[in-house]
Amino acid sequence: MDGQTMTTAPVLILLGPPGAGKGTQARMLETRFGLVQLSTGDLLRTAVAQGTEAGQQAKAVMDAGGLVSDDIVIATLRDRLAEPDCARGVILDGFPRTTVQAQALDALLAETGQKIDAAISLEVDDAAMVERISGRYTCAACGEGYHDSFKRPAQPGICDTCGGTEMKRRADDKAETVASRLEAYHAQTAPLIGYYEEKGALSRINAMGAIDNIAADLGAIVEDATAR
Numbered sequence: 123m124d125g126q127t128m129t130t131a132p133v134l135i136l137l138g139p140p141g142a143g144k145g146t147q148a149r150m151l152e153t154r155f156g157l158v159q160l161s162t163g164d165l166l167r168t169a170v171a172q173g174t175e176a177g178q179q180a181k182a183v184m185d186a187g188g189l190v191s192d193d194i195v196i197a198t199l200r201d202r203l204a205e206p207d208c209a210r211g212v213i214l215d216g217f218p219r220t221t222v223q224a225q226a227l228d229a230l231l232a233e234t235g236q237k238i239d240a241a242i243s244l245e246v247d248d249a250a251m252v253e254r255i256s257g258r259y260t261c262a263a264c265g266e267g268y269h270d271s272f273k274r275p276a277q278p279g280i281c282d283t284c285g286g287t288e289m290k291r292r293a294d295d296k297a298e299t300v301a302s303r304l305e306a307y308h309a310q311t312a313p314l315i316g317y318y319e320e321k322g323a324l325s326r327i328n329a330m331g332a333i334d335n336i337a338a339d340l341g342a343i344v345e346d347a348t349a350r
Contacts, residue, residue, distance in 0.1 A: 135213075245329055252304070
């Protein structure tokens with residue numbers, strides 16, 4: 123598909139827990155297919171900075187310490203989808219999170235004759251994910267990444283890259299915190315999985331494999347979505 127002109131503008135959703143690689147894969151899809159990754163957090167911040175009508179509404183809510191309503195998020199998304207760079211297709215990351223939001227998104231897309239072409243669930247093994255995330259640490263001096271099981275420094279406690287001896291771990295990478303985040307994700311996302319499965323739009327990918335293999339599987343889904 124590379125180098126060819128897309129005949130349709132696919133709308134994709136990436137579902138997956140923290141650490142599943144959504145960001146990495148989304149960037150690879152952007153590069154390969156010219157898709158635009160849309161994160162609701164980024165959209166809201168941009169709308170606020172630009173002072174759009176939806177952005178002004180969002181700012182008022184956020185300044186008051188409240189949660190931005192689905193209506194405001196949808197309005198922000200509507201504005202963004204109308205911009206020229208989205209004509210090649212988009213990847214939604216972080217939205218929808220509930221079936222109510224999914225229904226609102228369907229209604230928004232229907233305004234322009236679009237629909238969700240694929241909701242892609244990056245499937246993970248929870249126990250392996252806890253080990254993968256909780257074992258991460260970095261060199262405090264240069265940021266080189268290491269892992270308790272998969273990538274240790276050649277000399278214990280000494281960074282291979284810069285020779286630094288201070289290592290740090292993210293506070294939310296503790297095993298119990300990761301397990302809690304995974305549990306919350308599954309509880310929140312289970313209804314969405316069923317929603318898109320019923321619509322025939324759900325695809326599942328094993329996200330425990332090699333990055334390139336996952337990218338190949340995702341690429342095949344995008345190609346299929348644009349060929350419909």
